[in-house]
Each structure stands twice: as C-alpha cells, then as structure tokens.
Amino acid sequence: MRTDLSPERDLSIQIAEAIRAEIIAGSLAVGSRLPSEAELSDKFSVSRPTVREALKRLAAQNLIRTRRGASGGAFVNRISFEDAYEGQITTATLLLSMNDVDIETACEARFTLERACGTLAAARREEHHLARMTAELERQKDGSLSGEAFCASDVAFHRALVDGAGNPVLSYQLAGAVEAMQPLMNMITVNAVDRARITALHDRILSALENRDAAGLDRSLADLAAYTVDLAAEVRQRRDARRAKDSA
Amino acid sequence: MRTDLSPERDLSIQIAEAIRAEIIAGSLAVGSRLPSEAELSDKFSVSRPTVREALKRLAAQNLIRTRRGASGGAFVNRISFEDAYEGQITTATLLLSMNDVDIETACEARFTLERACGTLAAARREEHHLARMTAELERQKDGSLSGEAFCASDVAFHRALVDGAGNPVLSYQLAGAVEAMQPLMNMITVNAVDRARITALHDRILSALENRDAAGLDRSLADLAAYTVDLAAEVRQRRDARRAKDSA
C-alpha cells in the first residue's frame, strides 16, 4: 500500500501523525512490530531519514521503542504509568518555571490535590507505604543531608503518601504536581530550624496515616501547606528586598 | 566548544538529553535560538541527520520549534498551558486504554480531584463561572442533543467548576483528568433517564456553588461520582454478559 501525503506541512510530522493515529485507533496493537524503515519509506514514498525523524518523534513520546538487529525494528510500546510520570514531571516543571507561576499558587494546587489523596490513603495505606515514609523521614532527620537531598527525600515521602491512596491514576496525576515543585522548594528549604519544623509535621502526618486518622492527616497536611506558604513568602520578601537594594 | 559523548547509548538520545538539560537548567532561555544544525553537528562531532533526529525528539515534546529560512533555526519554546494540556490528554487517554484501567478507578481519581477543587470554588467562584455553567446546563436539558455533544457539554460544565477555584495550575491538572475520561464517559451516558438524573445533579451542584455552600457542593459531587460509578458498573455488566454469550 502506498499512502499519499499533502505537501502542506513537513513530511516527518505527517508520517508521525499517521502512525500515531493507527496506534491510538488500535489497528497497531501494543507489542506489534511496525514495518521496517525501508518498508515505511516505500509506503509513504519518502526517504529513510525522513521516516527516521518521524519515528524519533514517536519514540520521544514513548509510543514506540526500537531494537536493532535481525528481527529488530520499531515496536508499539505499552505506555506504563512510570514512563508517563517522567513526561508529566518535566512538562509540569517547565510550565511552572516558564510561566512565572508564583509559589503560593503552585503550593495551593499541590496541597489541595494531596489532601484529597490523603483522605483515601488514610483508609487504604498498607505497611510498605508506611515503611517507605518512615525510611525517608529518618533520612530527613540526618542533619548532614544536603539541601537537594532533603528535598528529594521530601518528594519521596509525599509520593509514598499519594501512592497510599491505591489509585494509579491519582498517583500519575499527582506525580507532576508534587515533583514539579521540587525546584521551587529547593529555593525555600534552607536552614536547620525550617527542617526541624518540617520533619515534625511529617511525623504528625505519618502517625495520622498509621492510625488511619483521616481528619488528623488532613489537619497536618493543611498545617504543612500553610507553613510552606509562609516560608515562600519569607523567601520572596528577601528577594524583593534584595532587588530594591540592587536597583537603588 | 566540542562536547564528547559516551558511545554507550544512541547518539541522538544523548544529544537530545544534553540540549534538554540546558533548557531545563535555564542556560538556554525561552525564545533563544539554538545553534544551527551544522554548528550542532560540529559541536557534538556527529552528522547532521543525527542532530536532526535529536531535534525532532525535542520538537515532539514541544520543547523547541523550528523555522526555516534566513534567521531561522530552532528556538526554545515557551510551553503554554494549552500545549501541555494537549500532550497530557493523549498520554492520559493512551494510559487508560492501554492499561485496562477500570472505570471505577478513573472515576475515583477524577472526582476526588474535582471535589478538592470544589471546596475552593465555593469560596471563589465568580459570576462568569456560574454563567458558563448555567449555559451548559441549559444545553444539557435539550433532549435533541447527541450523546457526544452531551458529554462535551458535561466536560465544559465541570471545567468551569474547576476554573472557579481560581488557580490556573489546578485548572491545568484537572483539565487533563476530566478530559481524558471523555472517551470512557461516551460509552456510559446513553438514555434519557440517565441524562435527567445527571442534569438534576448538575442543578444541585450549580445552586450549591451559587450559594457558596461548600458542604452541599461536596455532597452533590459525591452523589454524582457514585451515580457515575453505578452507570459504569451497569455498562460493564452488559458487556460481560455479551461476552459470555459470544463465547458460549
């Protein structure tokens, strides 16, 4: 079969869209092998490099994976939640950094969603969620931890909480919200006093979750949200003051 | 400058990651122009097709856009909420269809998040949110509406509710969750009785929002969630019955 393309837009885009449409429609099942690059370039009447550019576009979206060698080729990928997390996180991170979203707005979004998950997690959390959170909390109490490592542990702690809701779709959605804030949090969390306060709140969160105390968990998360916003406000005040001094 | 690459993985992947890292780190600012393909192939000591494959990967993620002609080239894209929203919908849709996520799980995620927004929306909604929801609700009561149009209106209604929370980050996250479910909802909502029940619930939601009655709004949304899950269960029972008959 030979498929014609309109010369309107770039060929590699059209080819990528044609293949993506087939994948979404299901006529290319998960795990099935696409025609070889030579066959595709024949089918679309384009050169092999052009086909390859189209395939790279799809590969960048995790829609296909390629293997070399005999009986190699491009295969339709089953998009796992883990794969999707990554894209979600980088996109959300860039969205926040590129669109001048203030920390208060980002915090509100993140904690609003997280508290909603908390209600479910209080009912469904399992031992391994608590174990992960306990381990991270221990790390956070280590004073020698670097700022970035502390934030990374903070993220892991909260993601375990979200996972406790036992709903993979929720975990996927929240991954972006929680993880995307890490760069912002890196600017905030600094001194030992702040850390102590945060780990104390984490203690409350963890024990509330352990006791399946949904209301207590929600209060603790709300307190953490309020404290985070306070810290953000301080950071901004310092920054504004510095700017005023610089411009003077 | 010449950058060395390890021969471990594919070159185009490494180049794409190197450039992406620069964008995320901010050393390539939004709107700035990347070196030309010839310069990049020189910098990384690879051929131009390889550089192009790397750029196509980045273009597929909306990280860059390219323009032809003099003073053309590849430019760092400002990721808009609209762009990101597109990608999130296709990803979320594929996730749901490829991973056999049951409707209950998807519904739970969607309404859990939406109820969280509702609490904020009850406090912050403005007249134009109510106006949009009222208009959509009127459409939904028109019996001649097609199934798809009804669902589209349903989505618009709920997006207006989410927008009422007055938090763009929240709107972005929720838009994906609500919209990605539309294909699933299309299979559910069918007959006039179901529609009447749904619009009645929408009536309750709207008036609760109008009266800034957060608790009532939450109850109404919970009822709608429960009803949706019921409908989904019916659909599945019918489907299973049909399958059993077919295999018999």
Added chain:
DNA sequence: CCGCGTTAAATGTCATACAATTCAATGTCT
C-alpha cells in the same frame, strides 16, 4: 523613500553507503 529582485542562510528532503547489532541457520567437532 519605497518597492522589488537578488542573495545568503537555514531547515527540509533525498540518495547512498557503511557500521553495528542481533538472530537464525548452517556447519563442524566431539
């Protein structure tokens, strides 16, 4: 000063060749 063609720079596309990788068939030795 304005309009218009020319030109140069950049991406888009093509054709071809070769390298690297993987699997399978084949053949050989024990």
Added chain:
DNA sequence: AGACATTGAATTGTATGACATTTAACGCGG
C-alpha cells in the same frame, strides 16, 4: 546426536553529500 562456533541476513544507527524550499535581509533602481 548434540553442543558449539561460524557465517549470513535483516534491521537499525550513523555518515556524507547534494539539492530543494523557505525566509529575511541587503542592495539597487525608480
């Protein structure tokens, strides 16, 4: 006969060079 090395073919990855297309800027003439 069976295990193991060898070869070969299929496929993706990369390189090279060329041409086509598009676009902005420049210079020239009116």
